[in-house]
Amino acid sequence: MNKAADTGARFRSIAANDGAVRFDAVTRRFGEITALNEVSLSIRQGEFMTLLGPSGCGKTTLLNLAAGFLGPDSGEIRIAGERMNDVPTYRREIGMMFQNYALFPHMNVAGNVAYGLKARRVPKRDRDRRVEQALALVRLTGFEDRMPRQLSGGQQQRVALARALVINPAVLLLDEPFSALDKNLRTSMQLELREIQRKLNVTTIFVTHDQGEALSLSDRLAVMSEGRIRQLGTPEEIYRRPCDRFVASFVGDANVLRGRLDGIEGTMAVIAVGIARVAVPRAASMDVAASAPVDLFVRPEHLTMTEATESCATSGTVVAHVYQGGYVDTYVECPESSRDRLLVRSGGNQALTRWPIGSRVGISIATGEGVAFA
Amino acid sequence: MYQRLLVFVGRVAVLLILGFLVLPAAVVTIAAFNDKAILSFPPQAWSLRWFAKAIAYQDFREGFRNGLIVTAWSSSLALVVGAMFAFVLDRYRFRFRKTIEAILLSPLVIPHFTVGLGFLILAAQVGWNRTYFIVIACHVVLVLPFVLRSVYISLRNLDQGYERAAASLGASPSRVLATVTLPLLLPGLVSGWLFAAMLSFNEFTASLFVTAQRTQTLPVAMYNYVREFADPSMAALSVMYIAGTAGLIVFANAYLGLGKVLNIEQSR
Numbered sequence: 001m002n003k004a005a006d007t008g009a010r011f012r013s014i015a016a017n018d019g020a021v022r023f024d025a026v027t028r029r030f031g032e033i034t035a036l037n038e039v040s041l042s043i044r045q046g047e048f049m050t051l052l053g054p055s056g057c058g059k060t061t062l063l064n065l066a067a068g069f070l071g072p073d074s075g076e077i078r079i080a081g082e083r084m085n086d087v088p089t090y091r092r093e094i095g096m097m098f099q100n101y102a103l104f105p106h107m108n109v110a111g112n113v114a115y116g117l118k119a120r121r122v123p124k125r126d127r128d129r130r131v132e133q134a135l136a137l138v139r140l141t142g143f144e145d146r147m148p149r150q151l152s153g154g155q156q157q158r159v160a161l162a163r164a165l166v167i168n169p170a171v172l173l174l175d176e177p178f179s180a181l182d183k184n185l186r187t188s189m190q191l192e193l194r195e196i197q198r199k200l201n202v203t204t205i206f207v208t209h210d211q212g213e214a215l216s217l218s219d220r221l222a223v224m225s226e227g228r229i230r231q232l233g234t235p236e237e238i239y240r241r242p243c244d245r246f247v248a249s250f251v252g253d254a255n256v257l258r259g260r261l262d263g264i265e266g267t268m269a270v271i272a273v274g275i276a277r278v279a280v281p282r283a284a285s286m287d288v289a290a291s292a293p294v295d296l297f298v299r300p301e302h303l304t305m306t307e308a309t310e311s312c313a314t315s316g317t318v319v320a321h322v323y324q325g326g327y328v329d330t331y332v333e334c335p336e337s338s339r340d341r342l343l344v345r346s347g348g349n350q351a352l353t354r355w356p357i358g359s360r361v362g363i364s365i366a367t368g369e370g371v372a373f374a
Numbered sequence: 375m376y377q378r379l380l381v382f383v384g385r386v387a388v389l390l391i392l393g394f395l396v397l398p399a400a401v402v403t404i405a406a407f408n409d410k411a412i413l414s415f416p417p418q419a420w421s422l423r424w425f426a427k428a429i430a431y432q433d434f435r436e437g438f439r440n441g442l443i444v445t446a447w448s449s450s451l452a453l454v455v456g457a458m459f460a461f462v463l464d465r466y467r468f469r470f471r472k473t474i475e476a477i478l479l480s481p482l483v484i485p486h487f488t489v490g491l492g493f494l495i496l497a498a499q500v501g502w503n504r505t506y507f508i509v510i511a512c513h514v515v516l517v518l519p520f521v522l523r524s525v526y527i528s529l530r531n532l533d534q535g536y537e538r539a540a541a542s543l544g545a546s547p548s549r550v551l552a553t554v555t556l557p558l559l560l561p562g563l564v565s566g567w568l569f570a571a572m573l574s575f576n577e578f579t580a581s582l583f584v585t586a587q588r589t590q591t592l593p594v595a596m597y598n599y600v601r602e603f604a605d606p607s608m609a610a611l612s613v614m615y616i617a618g619t620a621g622l623i624v625f626a627n628a629y630l631g632l633g634k635v636l637n638i639e640q641s642r
Contacts, residue, residue, distance in 0.1 A: 067542055089541040090550075096542040102535035106557045115553075116543035167543065 017076065020045040020203040021066060021171050026075035028061055035061040037227040038075065043171075046201040048194065052214040053224035054250065060175065061206045062224075066205060067173055068092050076128060080170045088239040090119070095202075096162030096173040100180065101156045103148035109135070109159050110144035134166035136240030141352035154185050163191065167199065172197070172208040178213060190217055211251045215239060223247045239280065239299075245373050248297040253345075254339040255303065257296040257314065259372070270294050271372050274336055276313040280370045294372045295338065302369035305330065305354075305361040316342060318355050330354055332361060386603040399616060406609035434611065435597030441575050443506060444591055448513035449521070449570035455514070456521030464529040479519045489515060490580030497584065504586040512584045516577060517570035524569060528562025546569060568626065572619065 019042030028036040028189045036058045043049045064070040065077055066165035068089035077084045084092060085210060095116075103112050113134050117127045135141050138158035148156055157177060177193075178186045194217055197204050208214055214221050215235040222229045223238060223246075231243040242248035251258075259273040269282045271294060278296065316334030319341065328351045330344045342363060344351075355361050406424060408417035428434055456478075463475055481489060493512045497503040536558060540550040556563075578593035585594050592611075600608055 067538075069538060069541075089538070090546050094542055097541065098535050098536060098539060100533070102533065102539040104536060104539070104554060106556075115540065115545070119540075119544040119546075119549060163539075163543065173542075212500050 019043055020047070020080060021205065022076075022078040023062065023065070024078070025078040026062070026065060026072045028065065028070060028072050028119050029060075034227050035070075036065070038121050039227070039229055040075075041229060041232070042204065043203060045203055047219060048197055048204045048206065048219045050206045050208060050214040050218040050221035051224060052208060052211060053252070054209060057224040058227040059209075061177055061226050063173055063205060063207045064155050066171065067094055067096055085183065092197045093167070093170040094168035094173055095167055095171075097157075097160045097164050097175065097177045099176045100275055101148075101160040103156055103159055103163075105148055107148075108144065109140065109146050109148070109151070112148065112159055113166050115163065118362075120167065130166055134162040137165070138162045138192075139210060153181050153372070154189060157181065157189060158192075161196070165196070165202070166253045169202065171202060172202045172204040174204065176208055178208075179210075186213075193217075215251070223251060225250070240369070242297065242371055245295070245297070248371060248373070252298045253300050253343055255300060255342045257336050257342075258296065258338055259294055259296050260291050261294050261372070261374075263290055269294075269372055274314045278313055278365050278370065279368070280372050281368070284373075292374060294374050296370050298365055298370040300329065300343040301327075302366040303342060303344045304346065304364050304366070305332070305344055305351065306364055308360045308362040313365050314342075315360065315362045318359050320357065323352065330355065332363065334363065392571050399612075402609045402612045402614070405606050406611075406613045408606045408609075411605045413498075424606040425614070427605075428607040429548050429612070430613045431599070431607065433590075433595045433599065434592065437590055437592035440506075440585075440589055441591040441593075444509050444513055444589075445574040447510045448574045449567050451510070452514045452517045453522045453525075453567045456566065457520050457525045457559075457563065460522050460525035460529055463591055466477075466527060478522055479629050481516055482519045486577070486579035487583065490583030494582070494583040504588060506552065506589055509584050509589050509591070512580050513574045513577060516580060520573060521566040521570050524566030525559065525562050528559050532558055565625075568622075572622075605638065 006143045007221070021043040023039055023041045025037055025038045025040055027034065027038050034319060039058070039062060041049075041062075051062055055058045060198065061070065065072055066079070066084075068084065068087065072085060079092060104115065107115070110131055114127055117130060120132070131144075132141070135143065138161050139157050140155065143151070143155065148159065151159065152205075160177070174193075181189060190213065206214075206217065212349045215238070218235055220232065220234055221238055222232045224230065225246055231238055231247045233241075238247065239252055242251060248254050257273050259271040259278070262270040262272045262277060264270070264282065265279070267282055268279045271278045271280060273296060280296065305318075306312060314334055314336045316332040316337075318330060319333050320331040322329040322331075327345055327347050328349055330346065330351050331340045332344055333340060344363065404417065407420050409421035409423070410417065428436075458547035459474075459478055463471065488502065490512060493508055494503060497505075497508040502508050532555070536554050537550050540554045541547075545553065575591075576593060577591070578597065581591050581594050582597065585591060590598070596608060596611060
């Protein structure tokens with residue numbers, strides 16, 4: 001290669017380096033179905049990016065495109081600035097964790113972890129040292145000679161993580177790795193994974209349909225549906241400022257109140273709910289005429305129950321309390337809700353005694369919270 | 375009371391059926407130790423001389439050797455061919471896939487004498503009717519469906535996640551095949567081969583057509599013997615057959631893990 005071309009290549013890779021992994025207008029069809037429709041996404045070095053969506057939204061297809069198990073019909077995939085479209089899986093520097101871990105059942109723990117190093121022809125002494133380090137990282141020192149079937153679910157998962165990380169991949173791909181674990185173990189594994197991911201600063205793409213998992217783990221998340229990214233943002237942005245009805249109802253619990261647009265004041269929209277007025281940040285899609293019907297989406301913890309007075313946003317009758325330990329979920333029958341019931345989440349357990357079932361309560365909305373959609 | 379009677383009758387029925395299943399083998403085994411030169415039952419006096427005669431008989435010795443040659447070649451060839459076809463049928467979707475599968479499995483429904491006769495006619499045309507080649511070719515066709523089935527089912531049960539995991543770790547397709555796919559398929563391959571070998575070694579009908587004096591396998595040699603003699607050396611040979619097969623199964627159980635070989639145990 002001559003020097004000019006070499007410099008050119010380096011320049012391109014720097015230019016593309018604003019994304020450790022980049023998808024540019026990637027489309028993938030399966031027969032008649034368009035699984036991905038011109039999806040573009042740029043993932044930063046060291047970032048923990050979650051692809052969140054219901055099944056069939058295209059999140060797994062996107063992950064498989066990054067891994068090279070599938071090829072795109074059009075568009076471009078880059079890892080570390082290099083075009084990956086025609087690079088087979090085994091030449092991509094990826095580490096992947098599968099839903100069922102896919103540990104090789106005929107190899108022991110050390111054999112599983114060493115597999116990627118052997119494929120790269122790492123000399124034995126170096127290999128042994130790196131396997132030892134990787135197992136120490138996932139706290140499985142001393143398990144080298146165990147077979148996968150002798151391990152618990154959590155241990156199997158740690159081996160899978162060590163196996164994926166020991167090769168120092170440019171990107172770590174996680175395909176719903178926690179779905180097979182019970183709840184307690186899941187939470188501790190999530191914390192552990194995130195800690196390791198931060199320590200190694202490895203760019204990570206995480207696929208899940210569990211919105212709680214997505215919110216708690218991600219640096220940023222992409223909410224997907226029907227082959228497109230509906231919204232890309234930090235967990236807080238997605239949770240507090242969902243861009244459309246789909247995102248608002250898919251991520252977290254949401255109450256929907258029927259109201260009317262009363263007017264626009266700068267970046268805020270004033271919504272009339274019943275006789276009350278609520279100011280909420282304006283959603284991009286809100287360009288309807290005044291007094292047009294709109295739906296106001298509010299999180300359960302942004303609603304509070306008060307004495308039923310004129311100044312409340314709305315009011316209703318308490319129909320049920322669900323004690324959740326740290327908080328109480330109260331269902332309030334309310335004509336303004338599109339589902340006839342509102343969910344109010346209050347900390348502690350005072351709600352249980354203060355608002356017994358059947359009591360009439362006023363509902364107020366925390367200032368500045370909620371999003372309205374036409 | 376009735377319940378007890380039912381249980382009792384049930385137990386007797388089960389014992390009778392089991393007894394009936396082992397009856398032929400039991401009768402032959404007892405007859406093999408008969409001192410008399412005719413196949414009679416029950417024996418009056420006991421002897422091992424028919425075993426000695428069977429072992430010493432030249433046609434049986436040659437038949438045994440020929441059978442081993444034919445079995446080793448045909449089941450190994452069928453394993454290679456069957457495994458490749460099983461792979462293609464499992465991994466690829468193409469036109470005529472069903473047709474190809476049907477053709478490969480067709481020897482299951484075509485009578486063995488038809489296959490044997492067909493090969494005999496073909497071999498006579500090209501002058502190969504006295505060679506091992508034609509016997510082995512015939513046996514490959516006969517055992518192929520069993521090998522194909524065995525490998526195909528193992529492939530179906532093989533989670534492709536393992537191969538994907540290997541590829542994601544940097545293993546080239548040939549490396550994936552050698553270090554992941556084949557080792558995980560080993561139980562299916564071994565059981566397919568064993569099954570093919572037993573079928574091939576015992577095959578008689580088609581072998582009768584395609585073997586010559588020089589290439590005759592043990593079952594054919596036994597048939598030729600029984601046409602002329604009716605002494606218990608046949609029974610003695612049968613006992614050795616049973617003992618040999620049982621030994622093979624014990625060996626497979628001890629060294630290969632029969633559960634695994636027969637796909638009874640889950641590999642995970």
